[in-house]
Amino acid sequence: SGQRWSPILSSELQRSILKQIFDSTQSRTLLGRRKVVTTAAVSEMPLKLHYFDPPGRAETSRLCFTIGKVPYEEVIYEFKTWPEHKAKMPFGQVPVLELEDGKMLAQGGAIERYAAKLAGLYPEDPLKAALADQAAFHMADISELFVPTFRLAPEERVKARQEILAADKFKEKLQQLSKLLETSGEYVAGDKLSYGDVVVFVGLSNIICGFMDGVPRDLLEDYPVLKAYRNRIASIPAIKEFYEKRGEGFRAAFKPDAA
Missing domain, CATH: 3.40.30.10 (Glutaredoxin)
Incomplete structure (x- = not known):
């Protein structure tokens, strides 16, 4: 993967x-x-x-x-x-x-x-760029676990998604992401916000925004590192302002402290 x-x-x-x-x-x-x-x-x-x-x-x-x-x-x-x-x-x-x-x-x-x-969010330094990509790829791996559920009939999706949430693979990937964020510092690619941070923020927010029936909005309560990180990125002034202007519906979950 x-x-x-x-x-x-x-x-x-x-x-x-x-x-x-x-x-x-x-x-x-x-x-x-x-x-x-x-x-x-x-x-x-x-x-x-x-x-x-x-x-x-x-x-x-x-x-x-x-x-x-x-x-x-x-x-x-x-x-x-x-x-x-x-x-x-x-x-x-x-x-x-x-x-x-x-x-x-x-x-x-x-x-x-x-x-x-x-x-200016994609690092020029090759290693920092790779670190940003690493976080983005891992978030994509997590999101892709849910892709097959969209092929199912509506009445089957909730059960399928709940099975994904309960599976060791999903939990392991979130734990791996937590560890990555704990060890990387303030941001995934050093001391500066990068593309990788935006991808992880969007990915986590997409999962809990209510679009996917069967996925609880309080999912990140069991992953305090992910919750704190998501809320911190959401509090960055430009991001916070974006969702103050455009924070209805699914985007309500993209606001600070929504998780």
Whole structure:
């Protein structure tokens, strides 16, 4: 495990996950409504992040842009109209980042790292970069444990997720992450916030945000190191401000002390 940056999901599985997102949210944001979400000066052709409104696979990129004050806009899709736009995307999926020259960058992991580099959150030092990646890969391994549950019928998902939570593999991976955070210092790649910290924060918050039925919101009570770390990252001014402005629904779990 750890060899994949982010899972490449089949079209059928993507549709299943996205349908669950929109069945579970009251988002009113419509396709084509673009909004600049940083306070920095906007270039003539700002970056455009194509995705859906819930956190999902674009939240790390959103936060990297926000922390680094990188101007960007969002093109937000509704599930019911998404099939009309799917063919326009390089791999028929989102997130996609539309660059200043109109080129389209696909794959969530690639977009995240690009966003992190623009924001100054991807370490230039090779070892520190590897440490940031190490934490991000491990968080991806934890998140991927739940991916198969999205293929199941709604009535089967809760049981499957509860079995994952009770399994030794899941507990071991969270304990390993706790140990990593205990030994790495304030941040996963040294004394400075990095891309790896954003990935871990988003990953932990996604798990407890209520999107996945069967996963308790107080899950991190059994992992005090993870809870304290998540709350500390959530308290970073730029992140805290982001969720003060955009903290409804699933994102309520991304706020400080939500875990």
